[in-house]
Amino acid sequence: GKQESTAGQGSGGSNDIKIGAILPLTGDAAPLGDQSRKAIQFAVDEINAKGGIKSMNGAKLQVVWGDSQGNQQVAQSETSRLITQEKVALITGAYQSGMTIPASQEAEKQKKIWFASVPSDDLVTSRGLKYVFRIADTSSMRVKTQIQFLNDMKKKSDIKSIALVYENSSWGQGVAKYWKEELPKNGYDIVLNEAYDRKAADLTPVVSKVKNANPDVILMVSYVQDATLLAKGFKQQQVKPKAFISTSGGTADPQFLKNAGEDALNWFDVSAWEPDVNRPGSKELDKKFVEKFGTHPSGEQIKEYAGIYTIADALERAKSTDSDKLRDALKASNITSGPTVIYTKTIHFDSTQTLPDPSLVIAQFQKVNGKIERVTVYPASDARQGANIVFPYQAQ
Amino acid sequence: MLKVNNLSVHYGGMQALSGASLQVFEGEIVSIVGSNGAGKSTLINSISGMRKLTSGSVEFQGQDITAVPAHERVGLGIAQVPEGRRLFPLMTVKENLLLGSTIPEAKKHRQETLDEIYELLPRLKERENQIAKTLSGGEQQMVAIGRALMSRPKLLMFDEPSLGLSPLLVKQLFQLIQQINKGGITIMLVEQNVRQTLQIVDRSYVLENGSISIEGNGTDLLNNEHVKKAFLGM
Amino acid sequence: MKRFMPLLIAALVFLVLPVFVQDDYILLACINIFLFAYLATAWNIVGGFAGQLSFGHSAFMAIGGYISSLLFIHLGLTPWIGMIIGGIVSAIVAVLIGVPTFKLKGAYYAIATIAFSGGLLTILNTVQHIGKIELGASEGIVVPYKSDATFLDFQFVEKLPYYYIIYVFLAIILFVSWYIDRSKLGFYLTALREDEDAAKALGINTSRVKLYAAAISAFFTGIGGTYFGQLTMYILPDTIAGAGMSVQMVFLSIVGGIGTVFGPFVGSLFLTTIGEITRVSLGDSIPGLHLVIYGTIVALIILFCPKGILEPLQNLLSKRKERKVIDGRVVANQRSK
């Protein structure tokens, strides 16, 4: 016999609703996990300050953290612990798709909601699990946006040959899979298909290969440290295609801007959100973030932030922490106002329980007042006012 | 000069020495004879500090050195030419010799001692830059002796120096030992080559089953019935 | 039989534990302890008994896990059989690697095994498919979740079946290990570990005996890979073939008592529990702190009992001194039979 956790207000006189959050808090993805942790806590604090879940007597949200250590077994064990020991109402996480896939399966077995705010691997929601929801933009969505962008740019200067450079974990490979499917359909030639280990100490060989392939466009997927190595490498080896286009993640990380911003001048990056994006509430949130943490939030942080608001919205409507009620509430989500519009116009879920149409944008690393910034340049509706697309690529 | 009291040593559970006692006076050549495995090396190693004692004590020049670690005993003037020579195989002859004088006192006189040794053993000077492991057995033995002398010891202990040497070399070796002794260094000699040893020593101890069974001067022992039977094959 | 009392008690306690503890997390924690005890015990057959320090055993887990899962996905073959096939392939691979590598000694062998498993990991992380068979490269393979799974599918909603399966696996490997230890093979392994030359003189074909040990060890490790795959339902190269997995097996064995039958089990019981406790109690405070404490505990164990905790533990249990000093002569205490 297993105990179904009952509604939050019933348990132990405490009025708190426990939300489990599993993240890579140690191990080599720890910097990313730490950022998510900040964003989640930030959103939770905001919601609690505004009075918690009103339909549940103002119940406060309380996050219970689990460290996946970037290890699937630990992620799974933490899931089990959060559910049975901590009796959390639902779980969010686990940043990395590789951890999310097995951990959410564990949650599914125990009939707990797994709410994925960041994991982008299509597998997360394509397995037909009943209790897994996602608001993250998936790899296929990002690829679509990138190709749309390419098609538009082609009008300015012809683009034919493309080099794919991506890190070799499930994330990079997932994206590459769609590139390889979609690019040829759209009339592009893949002239180089280069995967690398993101932990490699040195990426000069990759850079050299790209240089030899001499593509019109370089498409990339990378984490922070490898993105930094690539940016420096391309600049040093004077690789000059018509465009560098990255796929968020590492390049969207504030640390990348800090460590390699100069080198990545005029690179493009697809992302879910930018500090300067033309959406209501966005500037204000950005300001609060900078005040609190000293850095702009990353797209991933915004997704975590929006994720918590989506969860709160569902709790509000479900008036319960019962998994099935929550699931119904989540399925019925249709949020078009409030903080989540910072991320996307409407939060709703399709039949696979994933957000079908996140508002993706393309930002470009540009120099503004002598400082490198990510400037949203595409699509025009979201673009920063007065921003211009620099294309084809110009080195400094 | 050296006083060993009631020494016992164990290896794991096996007792190698049980209550051995002996004395060495300044300027003497004293030998320890005994069969294979009698505990001769163990005795020497206990004196030089290489072996932990189970019980007993070692005094050197009136000072109890039982607790002094091996590398510090060198500084007190105890040197050893170990069984099997134990040269530093990948180093040159000269480096091996220099390593003999790492203690501050010896280091001061390093060049001087080195010259003396080269004079005593001219062969070493010739081979100064040869790698030790490529030397012949006899040459290696000379390096081992030279190296021990480099620390300017007061007491020099030899553990089976004749092992693996041709009869001719053995004869020369024994002359060398006597020569070193004349230079004022007290000698303790462990040998299986009982007959020749007993001919050059002042006094000798017989070690059997981990303790001293007989003590006496060289010629006395040569004529001792037990010694004759056990070690001289008569 | 007195020596086996603690073991029997432990076996009984764990057998009935789920009756009292119905918490899935605790069961999962126990499953992890058992799984690692199982893996470490399997490792110990070659790493401990034969004294060949392998740092690449995760390779065999990967082989076992991949093979059974692929057979399940593509041919619908039950993992129970796939597991045996995976184990056999692991054993064959172990022999193939063993032939050249057992010539290597000490640290050379250790690093060679690191290189072998590191290379395999790279391949698994890179190869998308072999022919039509999807390997998924670093995305790994998802063991398809069947809502109508039966026992034959080796997947369960509840943790309880997993618990008893690994309980039985562990019992089997402990028995095998115990049996080997007292059989001819065990005598031969001990002999060659203590002195290879002397072993040869007694008619021991040392290279063949080492290969036997390697094959047995790899066979069971491969089966462990299948179990792991079925438990997590997801085979991710970095986890199943990663260095962390291999190192863990070595760690647990050394901490428990390398080369002993029950050392690896005790090691896992102790260390996996500590790992779990430190993570749970400190995991959400300062990131990394729990591992600092875990590492410190391991370091302390080594400092105070370099031979592992099994021996002092046994002494504690039997309250007997290993040796008695009689008449100044140390004589080994005779074991009471």
Next chain:
Amino acid sequence: MGVLLQINDLNKKFGGLTVTKNLTLSINEGQIYGIIGPNGAGKSTLFNQISGYIKPDSGSIVYNGKDITGKPPHVLCHEGIGRTFQIVKPFGNKTVLYNVAVGAFARTNNRKAALEKAEEVIEKAGLGSRKDVLAKNLTIVDRKRLEIAKALATEPKLLLLDEVLAGLTPSEVDDAVKLIREIRESGVTILMIEHVMRAVMQLCERVLVISYGEKIAEGTPQDVTQDPIVIEAYLGGEVHA
């Protein structure tokens, strides 16, 4: 009685060092055959070649009518060649019984049979009271006995003994001599390296003297010890009665 071991023109060099040179010898079944010679003469190296630890550079070793040159030690053990090591090699962390049982397993796969056999051999070797002692805790005498017992447990036809008497007191030597005789009585041919001349004189029917890897004399112990070359090279240059 036939020839059990025939060695023809054996040569072995280590780098520049010749350790076995043109060595020829033959040993009859049931003999006790001794090998003597100065330290480093190459006696143990010869054993290592016979028992398969070292491959000779040239020459042949014929045992029981079969050419066994270059065969590995474990095969030779099963062929019936047992050996001891000059530097004893006990399995230190195991009991005497365990040590000997390892040897007994050469002829059986059954644990019980092996242990029984081991007990029997241990008794014979005079280690009966020590069978549950860890090998590393044995005295030197017992270690030598253990070395013999391990070899005996493999049921050899030819037993190679490398200085098993070294380090024994005269009375212990006498015991050991008796043991070796018993072993021979039970039908084992013995080839022994020994420095203890007293035992060599008592035991051996024939003796081979080698120096620098070369045969310098062969014959009965009496003949050999009278040989001036042997006295010069081995016995120390000083002839004694």
Next chain:
Amino acid sequence: MLQAVVQGILMGSVYGLIALGLTLIFGIMRVINFGHGTFLMMAMFISYFGITFLGLHPYLTLLIVVPVIFVIGYVTNRWLIQPVLNKEQDVREPISALLLTAAIAIVIENGFLALFKADYRVAKTSFSDQTIQLGSIIINTPKLYAFFLCAIVTVLFYLFMNRTEIGRRIRAVGQDRNAAKLMGISVEKTFSIAFGVGMALLGAAGVALLPFNQLYPAIGSLFGTMAFVTVVLGGLGSIPGAIIGGLLIGIVESVSSLYVPYTLSPMIVLYGFLIFLFIRPSGLFGSPHDW
């Protein structure tokens, strides 16, 4: 191709320097230091703090890094590893010491994580992004500097080992520790010095790496495995082996990536190494009788 070879040599020299410390410690103490990568991380952190807080030139931080990490190494050996070694005195390759270094590594790595967070840090230097063009080859300046630094340190280390009293003592202890004791050399102290020197070499490698590498607590694992492979390839305990092994691995890694995806180049290095090992089980310069 040429470009790849040059790049390989530049990276390889750093691998070599890292391996040098490892091989020294192994050669002298017979301890496989599983914490090697972690100590490298520590050295890089010290250098990083020297640059950011004291405003030092990156290469000037050597003056801090080398002595500090030497002391850390010395103390680690003296108080942690040595006691374990003493307990396992007659063991040839003390396995519990190996485990101990691994445990120490876990503590240090996660201690740094707890103290300094997991952030990626880059030491911004004036020359970080400069390049030098030689014909068709473009070289990143800090890598070139790193190469020279490695070369200089290697030469200094060689002289230290062969021309100084201390170096001679270290070698003596490595070749025969008991004989060394009889020469009046304290083996414990010499071990500690050797460990410290090994760490100091690593410190130099860390300083060389920092200007073109990012720094985070887990970076050690990145260099750890390669360092082991390098050391064994060169022959355990062999100093020239470490350097040549490092260069070889650097070149193979770099050149092979011209022909296979870069992800597979570690596989080529590792399996190439294995095949090499089957042919020459003692590595490039290891003596076959030693192991």
